[in-house]
């Protein structure tokens with residue numbers, strides 16, 4: 369504790385330099401925070417996935433439909449406990465920029481499958497009773513300021529026409545990572561109104577009796593529908609989400625590369641700054657040693673200094689990133705999950721400490737090896 | 748008593764025997780100290796004089812344990828320091844040596860108080876005790892009213908007095924002053940010298956001082972000349988005996 373003034377005083381030696389160095393850390397850690405948010409958003413599906421759920425899509429591609437008749441056949445396959453299905457709607461609300469997921473769901477079974485979503489019973493009843501009813505996620509409702517009873521016009525793109533829905537309920541997620549930016553309405557209504565693709569569904573989700581059998585059941589399903597006009601591809605929900613993330617792989621790689629380059633640059637910049645900071649006060653460090661401060665003490669003095677700078681910068685940068693998430697998603701819903709996970713904060717602080725230590729270690733070692741007489745002789 | 752013939756009686760505070768220091772500069776070998784002997788009793792105030800480059804600073808650095816001799820021994824208060832390892836030597840310095848430098852060498856980002864407190868940080872003294880010691884030292888150098896000034900807010904003479912306060916605050920075995928007045932005007936130099944004299948006379952401090960200034964040397968009890976690697980007694984040394 370008694371050494372604190374000594375460490376702090378050195379930070380105020382060149383305030384501008386200290387501030388700039390802290391700023392470098394701040395900017396880098398802010399960027400780290402942003403990358404963590406975006407990356408988390410891409411990976412979110414992985415956290416959400418239920419271990420006992422399988423997703424069945426058309427073998428050709430996700431956008432090819434499957435017939436409704438598969439529902440009953442799926443239920444007959446051993447190991448299958450529940451079945452539900454949904455359809456992508458892909459309409460536009462007011463403006464194309466207002467993107468959010470709209471899904472026509474099989475009303476009777478959907479929430480039995482996705483138990484993580486909660487709807488108050490009275491709202492659910494109202495939804496069931498209204499052919500044009502819809503359920504919206506809490507975040508989505510907040511984003512557009514929708515209230516129960518509002519009428520929402522949506523321009524169909526895949527299924528052309530002017531569609532209108534009544535908000536009958538607002539669903540919430542049991543966990544933080546549950547996606548509450550979706551818009552659900554009755555698949556039945558979709559099927560009645562659309563002019564083509566009738567009796568077809570986008571994808572099925574089933575629950576297996578035992579997650580350990582997931583692979584076996586998936587194989588059985590795909591075998592059952594092999595050689596039919598609509599062959600299937602069945603995967604665990606997790607694998608399905610991973611597939612999605614893999615498509616984002618290039619973006620992830622880009623993110624990691626940018627992050628890597630930024631931190632490497634940060635290391636060089638702060639390392640250089642620390643080296644200068646030590647070089648210009650070799651004399652003082654030598655005096656400390658002459659007075660009786662040990663080599664180790666002098667080394668720690670320099671290291672502490674760079675770590676404190678790193679931590680101050682990390683605090684600013686991560687704090688700013690956190691504030692940004694609290695202020696809300698600037699992409700207006702493109703990223704369904706917009707928060708800075710605690711893990712990322714810890715990782716950011718750890719990263720800052722590592723960079724702080726790494727940038728300080730060489731100057732610190734040279735300070736500790738400094739010979740008093742040599743340093744004092746230099747004027 | 749101060750002797751340079753190596754025949755000290757054994758209870759002197761500082762005992763140097765056969766001290767050798769060579770520097771290698773390229774292919775050239777500089778033999779700065781050549782089998783130097785020295786005995787200094789506690790409470791002495793010794794001035795070292797000699798031409799530039801004669802090795803005065805080298806000798807002082809060796810005595811202060813911030814440099815190592817090529818050969819020979821230095822014993823201070825019955826501790827032979829020439830055998831101590833790096834970290835032991837550092838600890839020894841903290842307990843026994845007070846350095847006063849020509850360039851003052853105060854830490855510019857610390858106040859006078861904090862500068863003087865530095866050596867005490869290495870002790871087990873409490874904060875309150877440290878404060879008391881610092882205040883005493885600052886009073887001794889007559890700078891009680893400059894406690895919270897930064898070095899740049901002080902005159903050269905005042906800076907050097909802070910430097911002296913820092914050197915004495917932990918009550919070291921001896922003070923080593925390398926041209927303490929070398930950078931000061933006559934008046935400030937006289938103040939600093941009077942201060943050293945007081946420390947010697949009234950507080951019984953042992954002081955070894957290198958100086959080019961004959962007037963400064965006059966203040967010491969004894970003047971030694973360093974030339975060609977060995978010490979010889981100056982005129983005052985005889986008077987002291």
Ligand SMILES: Nc1ncnc2c1ncn2[C@@H]1O[C@H](COP(=O)(O)OP(=O)(O)OP(=O)(O)O)[C@@H](O)[C@H]1O
Nearest residue numbers: 770771772777779798799800801802803804805806
């Ligand atoms: N690290 C070193 N490497 C090589 N030579 C050195 C080194 N340090 C000192 N010397 C040489 O040793 C000799 C004595 O130097 P020292 O500094 O002790 O002299 P000095 O008597 O204090 O001189 P001055 O009065 O100018 O301060 C000089 O010739 C100097 O060049």
Ligand SMILES: [Mg+2]
Nearest residue numbers: 803804805925
């Ligand atoms: Mg010198």
